[in-house]
Amino acid sequence: MTATKPLMRLVSHVILDLDGTLLNTDGTVGEVLRTYLVKYGKQWDGKRAQRIVGKTPLETAAAIVEDYGLPCTTEELISEITPLFSDRWSNIKALPGAARLIKHLSGHGVPIALASNSPRENIELKISYHNGWKESFSIIIGGDEVKMGKPSPEIFLEAAKRLNVEPSNCLVIEDSLPGVTAGKAAGMRVVAVPSLPKQAPLYSSADEVINSLLDLEPEKWGLPPFQDWIESTLPIEPWYIGGPVIKGFGRGSKVLGIPTANLSADGFSAILSEHASGVYFGWAGLSTRGIYKMVMSIGWNPYFDNTEKTIEPWLLHDFNEDFYGEELRLAIVGYIRPEANFPSLESLIAKIHDDRNVAEKALDLPMYSVYKDAPYLKASLSQNNHHS
Numbered sequence: 419m420t421a422t423k424p425l426m427r428l429v430s431h432v433i434l435d436l437d438g439t440l441l442n443t444d445g446t447v448g449e450v451l452r453t454y455l456v457k458y459g460k461q462w463d464g465k466r467a468q469r470i471v472g473k474t475p476l477e478t479a480a481a482i483v484e485d486y487g488l489p490c491t492t493e494e495l496i497s498e499i500t501p502l503f504s505d506r507w508s509n510i511k512a513l514p515g516a517a518r519l520i521k522h523l524s525g526h527g528v529p530i531a532l533a534s535n536s537p538r539e540n541i542e543l544k545i546s547y548h549n550g551w552k553e554s555f556s557i558i559i560g561g562d563e564v565k566m567g568k569p570s571p572e573i574f575l576e577a578a579k580r581l582n583v584e585p586s587n588c589l590v591i592e593d594s595l596p597g598v599t600a601g602k603a604a605g606m607r608v609v610a611v612p613s614l615p616k617q618a619p620l621y622s623s624a625d626e627v628i629n630s631l632l633d634l635e636p637e638k639w640g641l642p643p644f645q646d647w648i649e650s651t652l653p654i655e656p657w658y659i660g661g662p663v664i665k666g667f668g669r670g671s672k673v674l675g676i677p678t679a680n681l682s683a684d685g686f687s688a689i690l691s692e693h694a695s696g697v698y699f700g701w702a703g704l705s706t707r708g709i710y711k712m713v714m715s716i717g718w719n720p721y722f723d724n725t726e727k728t729i730e731p732w733l734l735h736d737f738n739e740d741f742y743g744e745e746l747r748l749a750i751v752g753y754i755r756p757e758a759n760f761p762s763l764e765s766l767i768a769k770i771h772d773d774r775n776v777a778e779k780a781l782d783l784p785m786y787s788v789y790k791d792a793p794y795l796k797a798s799l800s801q802n803n804h805h806s
């Protein structure tokens with residue numbers, strides 16, 4: 419899961435990156451390009467997105483034209499997609515755990531700096547849509563306020579100076595490789611949160627690589643621990659998703675011995691990009707049957723090497739038959755762990771069964787059990803009863 423180097427020194431101040439660390443900028447870029455490429459009859463490849471992370475708009479456009487063999491120039495592409503992006507600034511969602519982290523640190527009086535390569539004005543604009551963020555940062559520093567942006571350490575050293583703290587007492591949290599390089603060159607502790615999957619090996623200079631901010635353990639760095647984990651689960655803002663069950667590839671049920679009711683990923687790419695890959699749980703409503711406890715993975719499934727993020731809900735009930743085509747509705751209410759690589763199929767299967775036990779127990783807690791009555795789940799039942 420997470421590999422931490424020993425003998426950490428403790429920190430007192432935190433320096434955060436913005437795009438890709440606190441804000442889902444890459445998701446926004448992906449959505450714009452996904453929609454745009456349809457015009458050329460091309461399909462966006464979520465995996466190839468790593469080619470454009472941390473690049474300038476010009477470099478990004480050049481890579482897209484080349485990768486997808488588009489019949490236009492880089493300049494033409496830029497002029498066509500720029501307006502598509504400008505509508506989106508106010509709409510960039512916070513990444514999972516970002517608001518929680520900011521609130522936690524500022525609530526405990528830990529000084530936070532925001533240090534981003536984008537111009538100060540853009541930073542202020544982007545964070546203005548997120549309540550309570552601006553007031554939580556002791557200082558904000560933009561790429562236009564230093565001579566050299568990341569990977570130069572200058573922006574982080576300047577942040578430490580303005581925070582009036584030694585660089586070695588700062589923890590940097592970064593999603594990009596240039597940002598990690600800059601933080602290490604500044605003599606700081608660096609936690610990397612790569613915005614794309616399977617990137618961990620590239621980030622070996624970071625002190626720790628985590629899957630999402632949900633997995634940050636501040637106490638490892640001498641900072642106050644989160645206190646919201648309950649019985650190995652983290653409550654999240656519930657979200658809802660549903661559709662007809664489609665036939666899977668038999669991988670879950672045949673290879674792992676764990677049946678998962680597949681939903682088509684087609685309509686869900688946007689909502690899935692908002693959520694960190696990992697194991698979650700909640701309630702599942704099946705239109706003709708009832709409401710059941712559910713544990714599910716969201717992600718790229720390293721074992722099967724998927725090209726798209728998928729969800730694999732395992733309904734915690736013994737069904738005698740398949741239910742392809744039936745309406746399945748999910749309420750996702752809690753988080754268990756990040757997606758991880760396993761050395762063997764057996765260890766993966768064992769872990770999924772552990773996840774099941776954690777979910778089954780947690781769902782009896784009032785804070786999670788109330789969502790069994792969520793109108794969204796109930797609606798699918800009553801609708802069906804009406805018809806039958």
Ligand code: ADP
Binds near residue numbers: 663664667672737741
């Ligand atoms: P995969 O396991 O790869 O999704 P299948 O589609 O062959 O492959 O098997 C999953 C199917 O099994 C689901 O679509 C669903 O109809 C059925 N199923 C039976 N029991 C369960 C369960 N407890 N949870 C989820 N799906 C189940």
Ligand code: MG
Binds near residue numbers: 666667670677679680
């Ligand atoms: Mg499945």
